[in-house]
Amino acid sequence: MNVQCAFDVCVAELRATGMRDLIVFCQDCRCSHNGKLTADYVDRWPDDVRLSELEPWFVCKACGKRGAIFRGCREETMMAVGR
Numbered sequence: 001m002n003v004q005c006a007f008d009v010c011v012a013e014l015r016a017t018g019m020r021d022l023i024v025f026c027q028d029c030r031c032s033h034n035g036k037l038t039a040d041y042v043d044r045w046p047d048d049v050r051l052s053e054l055e056p057w058f059v060c061k062a063c064g065k066r067g068a069i070f071r072g073c074r075e076e077t078m079m080a081v082g083r
């Protein structure tokens with residue numbers, strides 16, 4: 001799985017990869033504000049919800065636009081799983 005691409009996976013599939021932290025980017029490329037979603041936050045999502053369903057619910061704190069793009073937080077994930 002190429003986690004650099006936007007994923008369309010459900011939360012259960014995300015957890016199965018060991019990916020728990022996510023970086024969320026503003027959908028507007030001119031803004032490109034981003035922030036981290038911690039594992040604590042992601043853990044509260046139900047297993048059967050798809051990331052593509054959650055993305056439209058995020059509102060950018062910088063420009064106020066609705067819609068986000070999730071990316072896997074790979075380096076931290078690698079540290080966490082020790083690979």
Ligand SMILES: [Zn+2]
Nearest residue numbers: 026031060063
């Ligand atoms: Zn923005």
